[in-house]
Amino acid sequence: MSSATLKGPAAQAVGPTPRPSSKPRRSGAVGRQTAAAWILALPFAVLFLAFTAGPVLGSLGMSFTDMKQRDLRTPFAVNGVGFDNYVKALSDETFRKAAFNTAYFVVIGVPLTLVVALAAAVLLDKGVKKFQSLFRVGYYLPVVTSIVAVAVIWRFVLAPDSGLLNTVLGWIGIDGPNWLASKTWAMPSLIMMAVWRNFGSAMIIFLAGLQGIPHTVEEAGQLDGASAWKRFRYLIVPLLRPTILFTSVVTGIGYLQFFEEPFVMTQGGPLNSTLSVSMYTYQQFGFGNYSLAASMSYILFVVIAVLTFLQFRLLREK
Amino acid sequence: MRRWWIYLIAVLGLIAVAAPFVWMLLGSFKTDGELLRVPPTWLPEAPTNGNYSELFGKANFPRYFFNSTLVALVVTAGNLTFCSMLGYALAKLNFKGRTPLFVLVMGTLMVPGMVTFVPLFVLVTNAGLANSYPGLILPFLVSPFGVFLMRQFFAGLPDDLMDAARVDGTSELGIFGRIMLPLTRPALATLGILTFLGSWNNFLWPLVIAQTEDKYTLPVALALYSTGQNAQHYGLLMAGAVVVVVPVLVIFLAFQRHVTKGIAITGIK
Incomplete structure (x- = not known):
C-alpha cells in the first residue's frame, strides 16, 4: 500500500507530462521500483552515513585540528592546525619505529602466509582426496577464533621453559629462545602466530582457484614432459595470478592493522620492538591525543589504499 | 607409495594447527603451579575445575x-x-x-x-x-x-x-x-x-x-x-x-x- 501512495509523486518526477500510450504505465513501474528501492536502502543508508561514511570524513577533518580529550564534549570548538599532526607523527621516533615494525610484519608475514596457504592447498588438491574436507576444516579452524584468545594461548606456547614450542624444539636438540622477551625474536613470534592463524583463509581461496583449473592444462604439461615443479611453476601459478593477487591484498590489509597480537602478547615490547602503528595509534588515543591519533590512523589508511592499488597494478600487468 | 607421505605431511600440519587448542584445553584444568612446570606436563596431573569455578564465580x-x-x-x-x-x-x-x-x-x-x-x-x-x-x-x-x-x-x-x-x-x-x-x-x-x-x-x-x-x-x-x-x-x-x-x-x-x-x-x- 505504501507503494501505491508513493506512486503518484514518484511517477511525476520521472515524467511530468503523461502520455496516453503505455508510457505512463512504464514510468509508474519505474517509480514504484525507485520508491521501493529507497525504502529498502534507507535503514542501511542512515546507519552507514552515521557510523561509517561520517567517521571516515570526521577522522580526516579531526586530523587537521588540535582536538584532545578535554574537547570531547565540544568537538567543534577546536582549532585548525593544518598538517601539524602529520608532521608530528612522521617526525616522532616511536611512530617511525611502529611503522618499521608494521612493514616488517607485513613484508615477511604476507608472503609466508601465502606460501603456506598455497602449499596446503596444493597438498589437499593433489594428494589428499580422502578426508579432504576434514583437513580443510581443520586448517581453517584458527581463522574463526578470536585473535585475543589465540594470543593468550600462544603466550603459553611461546613461554621460555614451560612452553609447548621450546619443549618440541628440545626434542630435536634445539634450545629455543625466550621468544617474546627477545628484541630479535618477539616479532618473528608474532609473525609465526599470524601465519598459523590466517593461512587457512587464503588456502580456501587457493583451493577454489586450483579446482577451477581444467585438468587438460596439467595433462598438456605432462605430455610435454615437464616435471611436477615446472608444471606448477609455469602452468598453475600463472593461472592462479588473480587469486594470488586477491589473497595478497586481503591478507596485506589485515596485517597492516595488526593490533591484538602485540596488545596481548607483548604490549608492544620489548623496547617497542613489536609496537605496531595500530597499537601506537590506540595508545595516543588513550593519552587523549585524539587529533594525533586520527592523523596516524589516516596515514595507515592512505598506505593501505596505495598498497592495494599498487598490488592490483603490479599483478595485473604481465 | 607416494600417497602415504603426503598424508603424513597433512596429518603433521593438522597436529600443528590443533596443538595450541589442545594445549589450551588441557591447561585450563591445571593449576598455575603445574602450568609453570619444566618440563611441561601434557595431561593434567590432578585435574581441577578450580579455574572454571573462579571464572564463573568471582x-x-x-x-x-x-x-x-x-x-x-x-x-x-x-x-x-x-x-x-x-x-x-x-x-x-x-x-x-x-x-x-x-x-x-x-x-x-x-x-x-x-x-x-x-x-x-x-x-x-x-x-x-x-x-x-x-x-x-x-x-x-x-x-x-x-x-x-x-x-x-x-x-x-x-x-x-x-x-x-x-x-x-x-x-x-x-x-x-x-x-x-x-x-x-x-x-x-x-x-x-x-x-x-x-x-x-x-x-x-x-x-x-x-x-x-x-x-x-x-x-x-x-x-x-x-x-x-x-x-x-x-x-x-x-x-x-x-x-x-x-x-x-x-x-x-x-x-x-x-x-x-x-x-x-x-x-x-
Whole structure:
C-alpha cells in the first residue's frame, strides 16, 4: 500500500507530462521500483552515513585540528592546525619505529602466509582426496577464533621453559629462545602466530582457484614432459595470478592493522620492538591525543589504499 | 607409495594447527603451579575445575558471555535485515542513484576500523551512548560486506519470478519480502554465521567503548585480564580462552559448509 501512495509523486518526477500510450504505465513501474528501492536502502543508508561514511570524513577533518580529550564534549570548538599532526607523527621516533615494525610484519608475514596457504592447498588438491574436507576444516579452524584468545594461548606456547614450542624444539636438540622477551625474536613470534592463524583463509581461496583449473592444462604439461615443479611453476601459478593477487591484498590489509597480537602478547615490547602503528595509534588515543591519533590512523589508511592499488597494478600487468 | 607421505605431511600440519587448542584445553584444568612446570606436563596431573569455578564465580565471566552473545545476536539480526534489503535493491531494482550507491558502499568495504574509531568514539560519547549496549551495537548493524554478499546472491536469481509477481499485482516490497528473500536462505545463513563470528571476536571497538566491567565483552575481558593483575594467573587465562574459543569452534563446525560457501561467493572472509 505504501507503494501505491508513493506512486503518484514518484511517477511525476520521472515524467511530468503523461502520455496516453503505455508510457505512463512504464514510468509508474519505474517509480514504484525507485520508491521501493529507497525504502529498502534507507535503514542501511542512515546507519552507514552515521557510523561509517561520517567517521571516515570526521577522522580526516579531526586530523587537521588540535582536538584532545578535554574537547570531547565540544568537538567543534577546536582549532585548525593544518598538517601539524602529520608532521608530528612522521617526525616522532616511536611512530617511525611502529611503522618499521608494521612493514616488517607485513613484508615477511604476507608472503609466508601465502606460501603456506598455497602449499596446503596444493597438498589437499593433489594428494589428499580422502578426508579432504576434514583437513580443510581443520586448517581453517584458527581463522574463526578470536585473535585475543589465540594470543593468550600462544603466550603459553611461546613461554621460555614451560612452553609447548621450546619443549618440541628440545626434542630435536634445539634450545629455543625466550621468544617474546627477545628484541630479535618477539616479532618473528608474532609473525609465526599470524601465519598459523590466517593461512587457512587464503588456502580456501587457493583451493577454489586450483579446482577451477581444467585438468587438460596439467595433462598438456605432462605430455610435454615437464616435471611436477615446472608444471606448477609455469602452468598453475600463472593461472592462479588473480587469486594470488586477491589473497595478497586481503591478507596485506589485515596485517597492516595488526593490533591484538602485540596488545596481548607483548604490549608492544620489548623496547617497542613489536609496537605496531595500530597499537601506537590506540595508545595516543588513550593519552587523549585524539587529533594525533586520527592523523596516524589516516596515514595507515592512505598506505593501505596505495598498497592495494599498487598490488592490483603490479599483478595485473604481465 | 607416494600417497602415504603426503598424508603424513597433512596429518603433521593438522597436529600443528590443533596443538595450541589442545594445549589450551588441557591447561585450563591445571593449576598455575603445574602450568609453570619444566618440563611441561601434557595431561593434567590432578585435574581441577578450580579455574572454571573462579571464572564463573568471582571473575564475572557469565556477564561477559551474556554481553558478547547479546551484541552478536543483535548485530547479526541487523545485518541480515538491512544488508539483504539494500542488496536486493542494488541487484534487482531499477532506480536512480543505484550505481553511485553501490560504488559508495564498495568504496568503504576495505576501510579499517582503525580509521574510524576516534571520531566514532566522539560521536557515540556525545550521543550519550558510551559504555552502553547501543554504543556497542549500533556501529556494526550494517556492513558493506553483507550488502556485497547479498547483492551477489540476489543477482543470481531469475527476474521471471519478479515479473510474474508484478503481473499478479504484488507490491514491490511484497516481492522482496515474500518471494525473493525466502530464496536467499543459504546466503542468509552464510552472512549470519560470518557476522556472528565477526562480532564475537571483535576487539578494538568494545575495548574503546566499554568502560566499566559490566559492559565488557569476552575478548575485552580476556585481554584486560591477561595484561592486568591476573597476568600471572595462567590457569584462569587458559580457561578464559576456552570460554572465548569453544563456542565459536562449535558454531563453525556445525555450520562450516556455509562459511566456506560465503568465501566462494565473495572471496572475502
